Amino acid sequence: MDLGIKDKNVLIVGASKGIGKSITIGFAQEGARITTIARSEDLLEQLNLKLKQIVDKDHTYYGADIMACDVNQLVNTIIKERGTFDIVVHNVGGSLVSRNYLGAFEEWQHALKFNAGAAIDMNKALIQPMIDKGWGRVIHISSISAQMLRGNPLYASAKAFLNAYVTTVGRSIASTGVVMSAVMPGAVAFEGSYWDTFTKTDPNRCEDFLRHHQAVGRFGTTNEIADVVLFMASEQASFMQAAIIPVAGANM
Numbered sequence: 001m002d003l004g005i006k007d008k009n010v011l012i013v014g015a016s017k018g019i020g021k022s023i024t025i026g027f028a029q030e031g032a033r034i035t036t037i038a039r040s041e042d043l044l045e046q047l048n049l050k051l052k053q054i055v056d057k058d059h060t061y062y063g064a065d066i067m068a069c070d071v072n073q074l075v076n077t078i079i080k081e082r083g084t085f086d087i088v089v090h091n092v093g094g095s096l097v098s099r100n101y102l103g104a105f106e107e108w109q110h111a112l113k114f115n116a117g118a119a120i121d122m123n124k125a126l127i128q129p130m131i132d133k134g135w136g137r138v139i140h141i142s143s144i145s146a147q148m149l150r151g152n153p154l155y156a157s158a159k160a161f162l163n164a165y166v167t168t169v170g171r172s173i174a175s176t177g178v179v180m181s182a183v184m185p186g187a188v189a190f191e192g193s194y195w196d197t198f199t200k201t202d203p204n205r206c207e208d209f210l211r212h213h214q215a216v217g218r219f220g221t222t223n224e225i226a227d228v229v230l231f232m233a234s235e236q237a238s239f240m241q242a243a244i245i246p247v248a249g250a251n252m
């Protein structure tokens, strides 16, 4: 199947490792022109070299901390240098940044910003040019926690808010040619990830977790998430407005 991604101008936020890295490599394999953002410039540089080997284009990267910098300024600079984007993937997020669910709202705000707010701020500058040209794909990486409302309360709530944003905004722009959507991964392991460490340090509890919470009986791989994201970025996703797709090994 030709996904129609070749030559598209793609921005991936949170590209240096894990799921975001696999998504980025997937876009290169489809022939896209890629811009990446993350904090680890060394990892982005290595990834950029790999992307150029896959497809010879002027891929580039920006080292930035989207929790600390002025993301409006960042995105406006990137658009000026790279042009308006056809496809944006918001992958930054996670459950480890905020833990104290009995703490003040500030604690919650942090989780909200990490998992949704920073991406929303970026969309302010990214989506209107897509609407103006009548085509775009904006894909957010949510979590099955948003649906199950289990695990870290701050994380689950922040991702649930993200899902509500994707549903409501995705509907509001549905007729413009811009498709906003999300995927909800289940537990995905890769080298150096939380689940990878957990498997090594506490294999019994890990097995117990999988038996009770992920019916497939194993962790997902980053490629299993990336392949779905690539489809959602494709021409074929033209009827997937506001779709929020679980890719979760029957998480329960």
Ligand SMILES: NC(=O)c1ccc[n+]([C@@H]2O[C@H](COP(=O)([O-])OP(=O)(O)OC[C@H]3O[C@@H](n4cnc5c(N)ncnc54)[C@H](OP(=O)(O)O)[C@@H]3O)[C@@H](O)[C@H]2O)c1
Binding pocket: 013, 014, 015, 016, 017, 018, 019, 020, 021, 037, 038, 039, 040, 041, 043, 064, 065, 066, 067, 068, 091, 092, 093, 094, 095, 141, 142, 143, 144, 184, 185, 186, 187, 188, 189, 193, 195
């Ligand atoms: N892995 C899972 O089991 C799982 C399950 C469900 C949902 N998800 C969701 O999938 C997404 C990716 O998860 P992952 O496990 O692949 O996470 P990860 O390994 O922590 O990767 C996150 C990416 O975001 C970047 N990043 C983190 N903080 C940033 C910041 N402040 N500014 C700029 N970039 C930042 C990281 O790069 P730097 O460190 O270089 O900045 C990295 O490239 C997240 O939204 C997560 O909630 C993951």
